[in-house]
Amino acid sequence: MRKIRYVLWAAVAILGLMSGIVLVGQREQAPTALVPGEAFGQPFRLIDHNGAMITEAAFRGQPTLVFFGFTHCPEVCPTTLYELNGWLNKLGSDGATISAYFVSVDPERDTAEILKQYVTAISERIVGITGDPADIAAMLKGFHVYSKKVPLDDGDYTMDHTASIFLLDSAGQFVGTITYDETPENALAKLKRLVDRNPV
Numbered sequence: 001m002r003k004i005r006y007v008l009w010a011a012v013a014i015l016g017l018m019s020g021i022v023l024v025g026q027r028e029q030a031p032t033a034l035v036p037g038e039a040f041g042q043p044f045r046l047i048d049h050n051g052a053m054i055t056e057a058a059f060r061g062q063p064t065l066v067f068f069g070f071t072h073c074p075e076v077c078p079t080t081l082y083e084l085n086g087w088l089n090k091l092g093s094d095g096a097t098i099s100a101y102f103v104s105v106d107p108e109r110d111t112a113e114i115l116k117q118y119v120t121a122i123s124e125r126i127v128g129i130t131g132d133p134a135d136i137a138a139m140l141k142g143f144h145v146y147s148k149k150v151p152l153d154d155g156d157y158t159m160d161h162t163a164s165i166f167l168l169d170s171a172g173q174f175v176g177t178i179t180y181d182e183t184p185e186n187a188l189a190k191l192k193r194l195v196d197r198n199p200v
Helices: 002-018 076-090 112-120 135-143 183-197
Strands: 044-050 053-055 066-070 097-103 124-129 147-149 157-164 163-167 176-180
Touching: 044 135, 053 112, 066 157, 076 097, 076 124, 076 183, 097 112, 097 135, 112 124, 163 183, 176 183
Parallel strands: 066 097, 097 124
Antiparallel strands: 044 053, 044 124, 066 163, 147 157, 163 176
16 A cells, blocks of 8 residues: 555656646647656757757757747747746856757748747857758657647648747756746746756
8 A cells, every 4th residue: 555655656746747848729748758867859860050960969968958939939939038048147157057959840931040040139048950840740759749730810820839948957868847937936946956967
C-alpha cells in the first residue's frame, strides 16, 4: 500500500512539473518522453536566421531556452520574445550564460531572412531557427510541440501552437517551462534556478 502511495505521489509531482505547457488556441498533452540522463527531443538539421546549419548540438553545453512560434503571430510571439529579452538582460552576467532560440512553426513563410529581420528587431540575444517543413515537423514532434494551420476568412492563415518557453539544462535535458501567463517574478526565478543548475 505504501509503495502504491509513493508511485501516486511521484506521478502527481511529474504532472505538476509538466502543467506549464500552454497553447495558443487549445491545450495539448505535455511532453512524456522524459528520460533521466538523456537529452530531450530528437536530432535535427535546420538553419539559423543567418542561414547556417544548426543541429541539436546547439542545445548542449549551456542552459538553453527554446520557444516555438511564427513571425505573423499577432501578439503571443512578439510579446514572449520581448519579455524573454528583458528577463535575460535583468539576469545580467547570469543571463549571458543562457542561449535562446525561436523556432518557426510556419517555415513556409518564415525564411531565414524574414526570421532574422523579425527576431533581431526585438533581441540580439535570440536566434531564429527555420528549415524544410518536413524537418520542422519532425523537430516539433520530438519536442511534443503542438502546431496547426488555421485558415482565415480572407484566404490567409494563422497558426495555433504551443506557447511556452522550454527550459533545457546544459545536457539538453528538459527541466521545465515558462508559460505565456507566467509572472515576471516567477519567470526570473525559473531562469535563475536554471543557471544555478548549470554552474559555469
